[in-house]
Each structure stands twice: as structure tokens, then as C-alpha cells.
Amino acid sequence: MSRIQIDRVTKKYGKVIAINNLSFSCEDSELIIVLGKPGAGKSTLLRMLAGIEEPNEGQIYFGNNLMNGVAPEKRNVAMAFETYALYPHFLVKQNMLSPLMSPNNTIDKNLREKRIHEVSQLLEIEPLLERKPSQLSGGQRQRVSLARALVKAEDTNCVFLDEPISHLDARLRNSLRGELKKYLKDKKATVIYTTADYAEALGIADRILIIIDGTVRMFASPDKVFDEPKDLGVANMIGDPKINIFEVNGKGTIQVGDLTPTLKYFEKVQAKYIGIRPLDINIMSSKNLDLIPGTVYVTEPIGYDQIVRVMVGSKMINIKMPLENNTFAINQPVWLDINWKNGLIFDNDGMLKGLD
Amino acid sequence: MDKKNTLSKTLRTVGLIFWGIFALFPVYWIIITAFKQSKDIYQGPFLLPFVDFQPTIAAWTKLMGPSKDQFINALTNSILFASVSALIAVLLGSFAGYGLARYSYKYGNMKNNDLSFLIISQRIMPPIVAVIALFAIFSFIKLLDTKVGMILVYTWFNLPLTVYIITDFISRIPRDIEYAAAIDGYGKIHQIFRITLPLAMPGLTAAYLLAFFFSWNDFLLALMLTFRKASTLPIMIMNLSTTDNPQWWFISAVGIISIIPPMIAAIVLDHFIDRQLLSGGTR
Numbered sequence: 305m306s307r308i309q310i311d312r313v314t315k316k317y318g319k320v321i322a323i324n325n326l327s328f329s330c331e332d333s334e335l336i337i338v339l340g341k342p343g344a345g346k347s348t349l350l351r352m353l354a355g356i357e358e359p360n361e362g363q364i365y366f367g368n369n370l371m372n373g374v375a376p377e378k379r380n381v382a383m384a385f386e387t388y389a390l391y392p393h394f395l396v397k398q399n400m401l402s403p404l405m406s407p408n409n410t411i412d413k414n415l416r417e418k419r420i421h422e423v424s425q426l427l428e429i430e431p432l433l434e435r436k437p438s439q440l441s442g443g444q445r446q447r448v449s450l451a452r453a454l455v456k457a458e459d460t461n462c463v464f465l466d467e468p469i470s471h472l473d474a475r476l477r478n479s480l481r482g483e484l485k486k487y488l489k490d491k492k493a494t495v496i497y498t499t500a501d502y503a504e505a506l507g508i509a510d511r512i513l514i515i516i517d518g519t520v521r522m523f524a525s526p527d528k529v530f531d532e533p534k535d536l537g538v539a540n541m542i543g544d545p546k547i548n549i550f551e552v553n554g555k556g557t558i559q560v561g562d563l564t565p566t567l568k569y570f571e572k573v574q575a576k577y578i579g580i581r582p583l584d585i586n587i588m589s590s591k592n593l594d595l596i597p598g599t600v601y602v603t604e605p606i607g608y609d610q611i612v613r614v615m616v617g618s619k620m621i622n623i624k625m626p627l628e629n630n631t632f633a634i635n636q637p638v639w640l641d642i643n644w645k646n647g648l649i650f651d652n653d654g655m656l657k658g659l660d
Numbered sequence: 661m662d663k664k665n666t667l668s669k670t671l672r673t674v675g676l677i678f679w680g681i682f683a684l685f686p687v688y689w690i691i692i693t694a695f696k697q698s699k700d701i702y703q704g705p706f707l708l709p710f711v712d713f714q715p716t717i718a719a720w721t722k723l724m725g726p727s728k729d730q731f732i733n734a735l736t737n738s739i740l741f742a743s744v745s746a747l748i749a750v751l752l753g754s755f756a757g758y759g760l761a762r763y764s765y766k767y768g769n770m771k772n773n774d775l776s777f778l779i780i781s782q783r784i785m786p787p788i789v790a791v792i793a794l795f796a797i798f799s800f801i802k803l804l805d806t807k808v809g810m811i812l813v814y815t816w817f818n819l820p821l822t823v824y825i826i827t828d829f830i831s832r833i834p835r836d837i838e839y840a841a842a843i844d845g846y847g848k849i850h851q852i853f854r855i856t857l858p859l860a861m862p863g864l865t866a867a868y869l870l871a872f873f874f875s876w877n878d879f880l881l882a883l884m885l886t887f888r889k890a891s892t893l894p895i896m897i898m899n900l901s902t903t904d905n906p907q908w909w910f911i912s913a914v915g916i917i918s919i920i921p922p923m924i925a926a927i928v929l930d931h932f933i934d935r936q937l938l939s940g941g942t943r
Binding site: 382406438439471 | 850
């Protein structure tokens with residue numbers, strides 16, 4: 305458990321720049337989620353922190369100690385690999401015991417058993433302890449890989465989790481999200497955790513580090529990331545379905561498909577793009593000349609909610625609304641009531657602007 | 661559907677039986693020949709013992725009698741050269757293989773692939789080309805007809821093969837598994853003995869067996885570099901057939917013996933060749 309600091313780190317693979325001049329720091333016992341699309345450089349970042357890859361430039365500190373050039377086995381960290389990296393010739397239990405019996409970190413036998421019991425119960429892998437990894441399904445292997453990182457969570461400098469629950473089935477992923485957060489918080493572990501799932505990030509992070517193309521795009525608390533995404537790139541990553549982005553042409557004229565409604569409200573604002581969340585649009589099935597006409601492309605009823613995708617000209621608009629109101633048929637003409645006042649406003653460079 | 665299955669099954673069975681006879685008949689032939697007398701061989705072909713001809717153990721009594729010393733010497737030499745040279749070749753091959761699989765080298769323009777090619781390219785040259793030079797060298801450094809010399813020459817000849825096989829095998833072991841061990845707190849030596857070595861075992865075993873078989877079956881190098889003391893089974897068999905009247909029954913008896921050690925090696929070591937060993941480790 306210690307503070308972790310990354311100072312202007314760059315990592316190149318040949319000519320490809322995976323991480324570009326990236327800096328951030330993580331406080332003791334903080335849970336940081338690194339959110340980014342596949343290929344954004346999340347895994348590279350974790351692997352540099354763990355000591356598997358060396359940065360080309362920049363420094364990594366654990367507490368006050370410079371970690372550059374220190375071998376992974378000397379860093380006292382735990383990690384769940386995206387590739388699982390289980391020991392195929394060991395049983396599941398032996399895999400989990402491995403970090404507890406290393407030459408640098410041997411733990412009393414009773415305590416080992418207790419840890420294994422606790423973690424395997426948490427991850428629902430107790431019945432699998434005496435099996436070989438080859439006898440497990442993909443999701444079970446991922447849980448074993450996570451378990452091997454968690455048994456050591458409380459005695460390490462930092463726990464690195466590389467998409468640790470990405471391949472579990474949806475039910476388990478959702479239930480485990482909270483359990484995992486509680487476990488890591490109970491152990492007061494310092495955690496850096498990568499994911500491509502914004503809901504996972506919002507749900508469990510103390511702070512979210514958003515990486516796009518190897519650089520930090522935003523580093524803030526989950527509510528801040530959700531309410532005030534710093535730019536279009538961040539806004540596009542948060543929320544499901546995706547936020548709707550409309551271009552603004554001149555003073556208060558908005559491009560919605562082929563239509564160009566003019567809104568007095570935006571005349572005073574220097575805006576280039578407006579982002580409207582799927583929840584901020586209402587659908588009317590009766591004709592209304594004040595509203596924007598479109599046709600339903602497809603509907604997806606999901607429990608209490610429905611996601612409706614509406615075409616206005618060639619522009620597809622994502623809408624999320626409660627299912628109770630009414631339902632729509634494919635190709636049905638509808639009229640959209642867009643709550644422009646809740647829109648996020650972005651300037652010419654795609655950066656978020658306040659309304660004032 | 662059922663009919664088609666039955667047909668293909670029948671065809672497969674017939675094919676396998678045919679192949680089995682093709683492969684095993686020579687073995688059967690030397691086994692019965694080892695129990696024949698000269699008249700049964702030259703008046704033959706006789707196929708069925710007790711029906712066509714009366715078996716005799718004359719060849720075996722000779723093998724264990726007058727020819728015993730020569731035979732035991734050749735047999736122990738063959739076993740010693742094959743097993744020790746294969747062991748050294750696998751040991752050195754693992755060092756080279758691990759290095760080539762896990763580190764990047766650059767000597768001038770040569771990178772890992774070029775180095776691998778350089779090593780395996782030693783096998784492109786037919787051994788007959790090297791053998792004259794080897795004879796001259798061995799005679800100069802007094803290694804002709806010595807056990808050490810033969811172990812050395814077989815190690816030299818097998819090393820490219822073992823390096824090649826082991827490099828390929830180790831590069832199939834995902835590096836993340838070794839990294840996981842490092843993260844768990846194990847240093848390089850532990851990583852190798854706990855993780856890499858057990859996972860590379862099938863590759864090491866396969867390399868050992870191939871090296872063993874090569875040395876066991878070698879005729880040319882033994883012919884040129886040994887006279888008597890360091891002679892091997894193939895040389896003994898050849899000497900038996902170059903006498904005025906080849907003693908086929910005796911040659912067959914030695915032949916049967918020479919099948920057994922590699923067979924035992926293959927059966928024992930096959931236990932280590934688990935082709936599924938790596939499965940389950942990664943996604």
C-alpha cells in the first residue's frame with residue numbers, strides 16, 4: 305500500500321506510440337479505474353507499473369522509491385492479467401497459493417488457507433479448487449486469475465487488475481462488481497484497474513482515468529466524468545446508448561439530420577456541438593409541428609426501459625425511456641421532443657463549455 | 661448416413677491393417693530369422709516357425725558365448741553415446757533455446773531468426789562432407805576410437821536439432837505465465853524451474869528422443885571415427901554381414917536387441933509428452 309506516481313511516461317513499440325507523455329498519481333488505498341477503448345494503452349500502462357515493460361521515457365514512483373528498472377518480483381505488487389496467465393500445470397488452489405508462498409512473501413499456513421477460502425468464496429470458485437485450469441471455462445479461468453491477484457491484495461504496494469471481470473457472464477459481472485469493490489476497500493488496497501466498460505468505471509472507481517490514444521484525456525471522480533465530460537471523446541465513451549452529438553451551424557441553428565431547427569436558447573452561446581443524452585429526448589406518436597419528425601429505426605425493450613433508435617433524415621438518434629409510457633413499431637413516424645436545455649455544449653475544439 | 665459411416669469405417673480398418681502389416685512384417689521377419697538355421701534361410705522363404713521350419717537358438721548361444729565381449733561392448737557403447745550425447749545436446753539446447761525464445765539479439769545484421777538459421781544450417785551439410793575433416797581433427801587431438809570423442813561428435817551433430825525444437829517449444833509458452841510468476845514474487849531462477857521447465861518438458865523430451873534415435877541409428881560417423889574400442893551396434897552388424905557368408909540369423913539376433921533400447925526410451929519418455937500441457941493457461 306503506497307502512493308503511486310507516474311511522471312511523463314512514454315512507451316513506444318517500434319514506431320507505434322502506445323503511451324504518450326502520461327502523468328498521474330494515485331493516492332494510498334485509492335481505487336483508480338483506467339477507462340479506455342481496446343488499444344488505448346491501458347494494458348501497457350499496467351504492465352509498466354508492474355515492471356513487465358520498461359518505459360522509454362519518464363519515471364514511475366512507489367512512495368518515494370523510483371521503480372524504473374526494478375524487476376517485477378521486487379516491486380511487491382499483485383496483478384490479474386488480461387490473458388489470465390494461469391499456471392496450466394498447477395491446480396487452481398496451487399495457482400492461488402503461488403503468491404502467498406514466494407521466497408519474498410511467505411505467509412503462515414493457517415492464514416494462507418483463510419485467504420484462499422475468503423477469496424474463493426467471494427469469486428464463487430470454491431468447487432473448482434482441485435481442478436486444473438484446462439478443466440475450466442473461460443469465465444472460470446478469469447476468476448481464478450483475479451483470485452490469484454486478490455489473495456495478496458492486503459500486503460502489496462498495489463493491485464493491478466487488467467480487465468478482471470470482462471469475460472464473465474453478465475449476471476456474475478454485475479453482482480461481482482460491487483463485491484469486488486467492497487473487498488478491495490475492506491483490504492485498503494491501492495488498486496489500478498482497467499476496463500472498457502463505463503458502467504464498471506462509474507460504479508466502483510474513486511477516480512476515473514480516461515485514456516484515449518495513449519494520453520490522459522480526463523482524470524476525475526465518476527460523477528464529474530458523467531456530468532461534465534471534458535470533451536467529445538470522453539462524452540462519447542460514457543453512457544449507453546451513446547450520447548447524441550449535433551453540430552451547430554452559426555447562431556442557434558442546429559443540424560438534426562436534414563433539418564435545421566433554430567433555437568433562441570443557443571443564440572448567445574458560442575457552440576460548435578451539442579450533446580444530448582438519450583434520456584433527454586421524449587418521443588411523441590402524434591403529429592406536432594413544433595417538434596422534430598423522424599421514423600423509428602428499431603426498438604429494444606429491456607425490462608423497465610426501452611432503447612429506441614430514430615432516424616431523422618440520415619442521422620440516427622439514440623433515445624432511452626421508460627417502457628411503461630408507450631411502445632413504438634419499426635418504421636412508425638414519430639415526433640421528437642428534445643430537451644435542449646440539458647445539452648452539453650462543446651466549442652470548436654470539442655471541449656466542454658459552461659453555459660454561463 | 662449410417663451406410664456411409666460403415667463404409668468409411670471399413671475402408672479405414674482395411675487401410676490400417678494393410679499399413680500395420682507393411683510396417684510390422686520386417687520386424688516379424690527378423691524375429692523368425694534370428695531363430696533359423698542356414699538351410700532354412702537359403703532354401704526358404706519359410707514364414708511359420710514349427711510349420712515351415714524348426715526354430716533353433718544357435719544365434720543366441722553364439723551371441724552370449726563366443727561373441728559376447730564384442731556384443732556387450734557395442735551395446736553399452738551405443739547406449740552410452742546415445743543417452744549421454746542426447747542429454748548434453750538437450751541441456752545446451754535448452755540454454756540456447758531459452759535465450760533465442762526470450763531475448764532479442766543483434767550481432768551485426770543478424771537477429772534472432774538469423775541466428776536460429778545459422779544454427780540449423782549446420783544440418784544442411786551432408787555429414788559425409790564433414791567426416792573427413794572430423795577424422796583429421798580427431799586423429800590430431802587423439803580422440804579417434806574413444807568414448808569421449810563419440811559423445812562429443814554426436815552432441816555436435818544433434819545440437820542444431822535440439823536448439824531448433826526447444827526454441828520453438830519455449831516460444832509457445834506464453835510469456836505472461838512467466839511474468840505472472842515474477843509478479844507473484846519469484847526471481848528468474850525460480851521462474852525457470854517452477855514454470856518454464858515443467859511446461860517445456862514435452863519439447864525437451866521430444867528433442868531428447870530425436871537426438872537419442874539419431875545417435876543410436878548413426879552408422880557413418882561411427883564407421884569413420886571408431887575401430888574397435890568405441891564401436892557401436894550398427895558397426896557390429898555391418899561387420900557380421902561383410903564376412904564371406906553373411907550370418908543372417910546372427911545379424912537378426914543383434915538387430916532385435918538393437919530395437920529394444922530406443923523402444924524403451926520412447927515408451928518411458930512418452931509419459932512426459934503431454935500435448936495438452938499448455939492448455940488452460942491463457943484465454
